[in-house]
Amino acid sequence: MDWGILVALLAAAVQSGTPVLFATLGEMLSEKGGVLNLGVEGMMSVAALAAFLTAYFTGSPWLGFLAGGLAGACLASLHGVICVGFLGNQVVSGLALTILGLGLTHFFGTPYIGLAAPGFSKFAVPGLADLPVLGGILFRQDALVYVSYVLPVAFWFFLQRTRPGLAVRAVGEMPAAVAAAGLHPLRLRLFAAVAGGFLVGLGGAYLSLAYTHLWTNGLSAGRGWIAVALVIFAFWRPGRAVAGAYLFGGVMAFQLRLQATGTNLPSSLLLMLPYALTVLVLALSAWRGRGADAPAALGVNIEPEG
Amino acid sequence: MDQLPARPPRLALPDAEPVVALRGLTKRFGKVLANDQITLEIRPGRIKALLGENGAGKSTLMGMLAGRLVPDAGRMEVHGREVRFASAREAIAAGIGMVYQHFMLVEAMTVAENVLLGQEPGFFLSPRDMERRVAELAAQYRLDIDPRARVGDLSMGEKQLVEILKLLARDSRVLIFDEPTAVLTPAETFRLFEALWSMTAQGKAVVFISHKLEEVLAIADEIAVLRSGKVEAELRPEEIGSKADLARIMIGKDVLLEVDRTAAEVREQVLDIRNLNGLGLTDINLDLQRGEVLAVVGVAGNGQKALVEAVCGLTQPPKDTIFILGKPWREYYADPDWKHTLSYIPEDRLGLATMRNKNLVDNMLLTTRKGFRSGPLLQKARAVADTRELVRKYDIKPGRVRVLAWQLSGGNLQKAVLARELYREPRLIVAEQPTQGLDVAATEEVWRRLLDARDMAGILLVTGDLNEALQLADRVAVMYRGRVVAQFPVTDRDQVDKIGLYMAGVTDF
Numbered sequence: 116m117d118w119g120i121l122v123a124l125l126a127a128a129v130q131s132g133t134p135v136l137f138a139t140l141g142e143m144l145s146e147k148g149g150v151l152n153l154g155v156e157g158m159m160s161v162a163a164l165a166a167f168l169t170a171y172f173t174g175s176p177w178l179g180f181l182a183g184g185l186a187g188a189c190l191a192s193l194h195g196v197i198c199v200g201f202l203g204n205q206v207v208s209g210l211a212l213t214i215l216g217l218g219l220t221h222f223f224g225t226p227y228i229g230l231a232a233p234g235f236s237k238f239a240v241p242g243l244a245d246l247p248v249l250g251g252i253l254f255r256q257d258a259l260v261y262v263s264y265v266l267p268v269a270f271w272f273f274l275q276r277t278r279p280g281l282a283v284r285a286v287g288e289m290p291a292a293v294a295a296a297g298l299h300p301l302r303l304r305l306f307a308a309v310a311g312g313f314l315v316g317l318g319g320a321y322l323s324l325a326y327t328h329l330w331t332n333g334l335s336a337g338r339g340w341i342a343v344a345l346v347i348f349a350f351w352r353p354g355r356a357v358a359g360a361y362l363f364g365g366v367m368a369f370q371l372r373l374q375a376t377g378t379n380l381p382s383s384l385l386l387m388l389p390y391a392l393t394v395l396v397l398a399l400s401a402w403r404g405r406g407a408d409a410p411a412a413l414g415v416n417i418e419p420e421g
Numbered sequence: 422m423d424q425l426p427a428r429p430p431r432l433a434l435p436d437a438e439p440v441v442a443l444r445g446l447t448k449r450f451g452k453v454l455a456n457d458q459i460t461l462e463i464r465p466g467r468i469k470a471l472l473g474e475n476g477a478g479k480s481t482l483m484g485m486l487a488g489r490l491v492p493d494a495g496r497m498e499v500h501g502r503e504v505r506f507a508s509a510r511e512a513i514a515a516g517i518g519m520v521y522q523h524f525m526l527v528e529a530m531t532v533a534e535n536v537l538l539g540q541e542p543g544f545f546l547s548p549r550d551m552e553r554r555v556a557e558l559a560a561q562y563r564l565d566i567d568p569r570a571r572v573g574d575l576s577m578g579e580k581q582l583v584e585i586l587k588l589l590a591r592d593s594r595v596l597i598f599d600e601p602t603a604v605l606t607p608a609e610t611f612r613l614f615e616a617l618w619s620m621t622a623q624g625k626a627v628v629f630i631s632h633k634l635e636e637v638l639a640i641a642d643e644i645a646v647l648r649s650g651k652v653e654a655e656l657r658p659e660e661i662g663s664k665a666d667l668a669r670i671m672i673g674k675d676v677l678l679e680v681d682r683t684a685a686e687v688r689e690q691v692l693d694i695r696n697l698n699g700l701g702l703t704d705i706n707l708d709l710q711r712g713e714v715l716a717v718v719g720v721a722g723n724g725q726k727a728l729v730e731a732v733c734g735l736t737q738p739p740k741d742t743i744f745i746l747g748k749p750w751r752e753y754y755a756d757p758d759w760k761h762t763l764s765y766i767p768e769d770r771l772g773l774a775t776m777r778n779k780n781l782v783d784n785m786l787l788t789t790r791k792g793f794r795s796g797p798l799l800q801k802a803r804a805v806a807d808t809r810e811l812v813r814k815y816d817i818k819p820g821r822v823r824v825l826a827w828q829l830s831g832g833n834l835q836k837a838v839l840a841r842e843l844y845r846e847p848r849l850i851v852a853e854q855p856t857q858g859l860d861v862a863a864t865e866e867v868w869r870r871l872l873d874a875r876d877m878a879g880i881l882l883v884t885g886d887l888n889e890a891l892q893l894a895d896r897v898a899v900m901y902r903g904r905v906v907a908q909f910p911v912t913d914r915d916q917v918d919k920i921g922l923y924m925a926g927v928t929d930f
Contacts, residue, residue, distance in 0.1 A: 275548075278541045285527045285538055292525040296539030296587070297510040411528060 122251040124368055129252060132364025133263045134159070134321040138342035139349065139356045140270050141314030145191070146346055147274060148307020149287035151414040152194055153209030155315050156339025157216020162186040162319025163334045164224045170324055171232040179232065180259065180320045187316020188309050190216060195308035199301055202416045213339070220332070227330045234324040235259050257325045259317075266314075267353040274353075283307050287410030290417045300417050318342070337390060344393045348400050350408040359396070366392050437464045438501070440594050440626045441486065441517065446495035448481050455481040457650040458495070463595055468617060468627040470641035472634070472671055478650040479630050483597050486628075487519040488512030518588030519597040522604070524580050528573035535572055536586045558589055563619045565612070578609030585616065596620065597628040602636055603858045606720055607885060607924075614640055632860050634667050635888075646670045671861070682892070685712040685875040691849040692732065692879060693744040700727045700736060702903045709879040711848060714871070716882045716894035717905075720924050724903035725883050729853050732881065733765040746848055759791035764847035764878070766838055768854040774838045775826040782808045782822050785841050792845075811840040832863030839870055850880045856889060868893060887920060899923040 138155055145152045152158075165186035170179030194212050197203040235257035243254040253264075274280040282303050286293045290300040322334045341363055349355035370385040378385075439462035448456040456478045463469055473479045484490040486497070488506030497504050499515050506512045509519075526535050533551040536558070541551070555568040564582045566575075572583060581601060588596050598617075602610045617627050617640065631637050637644055638658050646653045646667075654670050661667050688711040697705035702724050709715045717725055731738040732745070734754045743750040745763055757763065767773040775784045782801075785808045786793060793800045808822045815836045817829070826834060835855065842850065852871060856864040871880060871893060884890050890897055891911055898908040899920060907923045909916040922928075 276546050278544050278546060281530075281534060281538060281541065281546060285530065285534075288527040288529050289525065292527050292535070292538065295509065295525040297513055298539045 118248070122248060124372060125252040125365070126255065127368035127371070128361055128365035129260060130256060130326070130364065131367040132361040133260050134318040134326060135338050135342055135345065135363055136263050136357060136360035137266070137318030137321060138315045138339060139345040139360055140266060140353060141187070141311040141316075141318065142342050143311070143346045143349065143351055143353065143356060144270070144274075144283075144314060145308045145311030146413055147287045147351060147410055148283045148304050148311070149290065149410055149412045149415065150195065150198060150304055150308040150311075151205045151209060152191060152212070152308065152311065152315075153206060153343060154190060154194055154212025154216060154339075155342050156335055156337065157213035157219075158187045158190045158312060158315045159216075159319035159322065159339045159342075160220040160335040161190060161216045162316035163323040164220045164330075165316075166320030167224075167227065167232050167323035167330050170234065171227070171230065171330075174233055176232075176234050176324050179234075179324050180317065183320025183324075184313040184316040187319060188313040191312020191315070192305070192309045194312070195305045198416060199304045199308065202418065205414050205416070217335075224330060224332060228332060230330050231328050232324070232330070234328040259321050259325050267357050270353045279303075279306075284410070287412055290412055304417065315339075315342070341389070341393050344397050347409075348393075348396045350400070351410065362396075363389055363392065437466060439464050439498075440500060442498040442501075443482075443486070444496045444498065446482065446485060446492045446497065448485060448490060449493050450481075454650050456485070456492075459650075459652055461645055461652065461655075463626050463628060465594065465624045465626045466621050467642040468621055468629055468640055470637040470644045471628060471630045471647060472637050472644055472667070473632065473647035477647040477671075479647055480599065481650075482647070483519065483599060483628070483630060486512070486517060486595075487597060488517070513591055513593070516592060516594040517597070518591060518593035518595070520581065520584045520588065520599065520601060522599050522601075524584055526572050526580055526583055528571070530572060531568065532566055532570050532572060532575075532583050532586070533568040535583055536568075536590050538587075540590050555586060555590070558586060562589060562616060562623070564616055576609070577604040578606065578612060581605070581609075581613065582616070585620075589620075593625070595626045595628065597630070599630045600632075600858070601629070602631070602633065606722065608720055610636070632671070634671075638667065682872060684895070685872075687712040689747075690879075691746055692881060694732075695742055695744070697728075697731070697738060697742040699739050700731055702727050702731075705742075705905055707898060707905065707908070709849070709881055711877070711879045712875050713896070714875065714880045714882055714894045716884060716890035716897045717900055718884060718887060718890045718897060718920065718924065719900035720885070723900045725853075725900055727903070728900070729765075729851055729881075729883055733763065733851055759789055760845050761848055762845070763849045763851065764788075764842035764845055766835075766842055766850065766852040766855055768857065770831070770834050770838060771827060775834065777827040778825055780823045780825055781812065781817070781837060784826050784837065785811070785844070788841060789845060807844070811837075811844060815840040832859045835859060835863065835867060839867060843870065843874055847874075847878045850874060850878045851883070852880060853883045854885060855882070856884075856886065864889075891917065901926040 138159055142152060142155050162183035166179040166183030169182035170176050173179070190212055194208050197208045198205045237255055237257050240254040240261070244250045246254065274284055282293060282298050283306070286300050286303040286307070293300045293303065319335065323330060327334070345356060345359040345363065348359045366389045370388045373380070374382050374385055441463040443459055443461045446456055446459040459482055471479050471482070481490065485492050488509045488511050499517070504515055506515070527538070533548065533555040536555045537551050552568040559566050559568070564586065566579055566582045566586070572580060575583070581604070585596070601613060605613060617629070621627055629637070629640060638661065641658055644656045644658060646656070648671065690708060691711050692707070692709040694705050694707040705728065707715065717728065719725060727736070730736045731743060738750055741749060745753040771777050776787065782805050786799070786804055790799065793804045805822060811817070812820060812822055817833050817836050817840065829837065850871070855871065856867050859867065868889070871882070874880065882890065882893055894911055896908065896910050897917070897920070898905045900906070901924065906926065906928050907916065911917060
């Protein structure tokens with residue numbers, strides 16, 4: 116195997132890891148605020164359609180990208196109202212959101228199957244793209260991938276170094292302490308859920324605007340669930356989310372390559388690889404007992420004081 | 422508790438205007454008059470103790486002051502200006518802060534983050550800057566705490582300091598403490614008292630809610646006694662002759678703080694610990710006969726927990742070190758019978774002793790279910806009848822068996838646990854801090870029940886309350902760093918006087 120193939124493979128890994136990275140960070144933000152959202156799969160799917168349609172009718176991929184984020188935020192606010200406002204069960208509401216999202220996408224998306232929308236194309240970053248090896252992997256991508264490089268750092272900075280970030284972390288751990296400090300636990304939770312939904316939506320938008328430029332059904336293909344799993348794998352830390360997303364992207368790209376070169380392994384087995392890896396990775400992190408890193412009040416609704 | 426630190430001289434602040442004045446505050450819950458025309462003044466630089474039994478109205482009063490409850494009648498004034506709080510937030514803004522019994526802390530965050538949550542100076546945070554600010558604040562009030570430590574790693578005493586720092590960071594002028602020593606070891610209690618004095622010396626007003634007479638006498642500048650929702654008396658500690666006088670005002674009747682104790686007949690051996698090494702314990706030799714109370718005392722964290730867990734079967738001791746009812750530990754725990762065996766009354770009433778979301782019948786069955794078996798089925802009807810009988814006999818309020826464990830007050834929950842364990846007619850009782858957090862009346866009842874139980878059992882009493890140990894025990898064993906450093910009968914006054922030294926590990930005189 117020469118360098119060229121490896122660079123191409125890793126570049127593909129970064130590309131297929133990017134939508135998962137957006138979604139993982141989104142879910143992580145929501146969970147940091149204490150709201151477990153299992154609707155990621157549905158939100159990504161709706162966001163992909165919203166992004167596609169917006170780009171298709173306005174001709175602007177950036178507007179499409181924004182529309183994807185907003186669609187994710189809308190669905191997340193539905194989840195937020197149910198769970199934060201009406202104390203609904205977070206697991207049930209999230210699962211319902213997934214089913215709703217997939218159904219909506221199928222219903223409204225079918226007439227557009229096979230149509231193309233203006234999306235994001237790859238371009239080389241002047242200077243950086245000529246770096247040996249790294250340039251080819253990281254800096255000959257589309258604009259959204261470059262956005263995703265900045266995102267984990269911004270995410271970390273927001274949570275660790277800003278006032279609202281501290282409050283969001285606190286509300287995921289101990290809402291009563293947040294109330295005692297004179298802040299508003301419910302508003303903070305809603306914020307975390309909706310802002311997280313926006314990021315998830317950006318991940319969905321990536322699928323229809325950059326990963327493919329054609330609309331087809333089933334674009335999300337389980338990536339939402341992978342994102343939910345990666346949050347656990349990452350122990351709720353953005354740095355590890357990057358590693359997890361690219362690892363998943365790498366396996367995804369690798370199996371596509373393998374299919375293309377033609378092996379005698381059945382393709383369904385190869386397609387299974389990324390998901391099998393997710394199961395393995397989850398089992399490993401559970402075995403190392405890191406479930407304790409979860410926000411203490413994750414999935415626990417804030418009951419009004421009696 | 423005769424080793425409380427010496428109080429620094431009181432500051433003479435005779436003319437200090439009250440920070441907070443309560444005028445005729447009244448609060449009603451349905452038919453119950455929780456607070457009736459309460460009038461109190463809280464002055465800067467003073468510690469005001471609010472003494473009263475459980476249910477005397479202390480929590481209601483402080484709830485109104487802290488903005489969680491709205492009074493039905495009466496006025497509250499802060500610096501002479503009338504205030505009405507709609508929420509705890511408004512009370513905090515007015516300079517009134519409260520340290521609750523259950524801490525409101527984020528365990529996963531640092532001390533500095535907890536203290537400054539909601540109080541951060543700008544949009545962007547600098548951990549170093551936050552830590553410096555908290556360190557300065559702690560130094561100002563001489564509170565010993567590391568601002569970088571994770572709160573989850575701290576002891577209960579240190580967590581309480583974090584709560585105090587939170588209020589100090591908000592410039593609270595009145596700090597209310599609700600039973601602050603209930604969760605503290607004696608050493609931590611001393612440190613808290615020193616912190617309180619340091620705060621009053623700098624002009625803060627402290628309200629100290631308690632039902633522990635010794636503590637109130639040791640720390641308060643002014644004492645207000647609450648009874649049945651009314652201020653029964655306002656006193657200064659020097660006006661009070663003895664603890665018994667104060668107790669009489671609080672209860673409204675004479676209490677037997679000294680229980681009447683006649684020796685019970687000592688019979689066969691029920692517990693024998695021989696050369697127990699390991700589990701953090703060294704060379705433990707103890708024995709206990711039926712009809713006898715052996716008190717294990719010491720500063721919390723000196724191996725009492727390990728000893729109790731080993732005896733009660735929660736951890737496995739080395740071979741041939743513990744013998745229960747004449748059987749080696751392994752043989753006894755291979756298949757212990759439910760009746761006439763060992764009963765354990767844990768310190769953690771709502772966690773270990775009971776299931777918080779189950780009713781009294783299910784909680785009764787927790788340790789007695791073997792007695793209600795018929796084949797694979799449970800005789801639920803008989804269990805309900807027996808529980809009902811116990812509720813009546815032990816006067817467990819509110820008197821229903823369908824009430825859930827967490828809905829009971831501390832005293833009633835402990836009565837329920839005691840009722841269940843005595844129902845098993847044990848031969849050996851391990852009672853761990855059996856009266857912690859209970860009011861005087863409930864404490865007295867628990868004591869009497871335990872003394873009565875000597876007829877059937879030997880009692881291993883593990884307690885941090887020296888008075889309790891001396892009231893109930895025939896013999897006292899003092900633990901220090903995993904060893905029993907002294908063991909003697911309570912009649913040996915010489916040794917009893919040295920308990921404080923033994924607890925501090927001093928054995929050579």
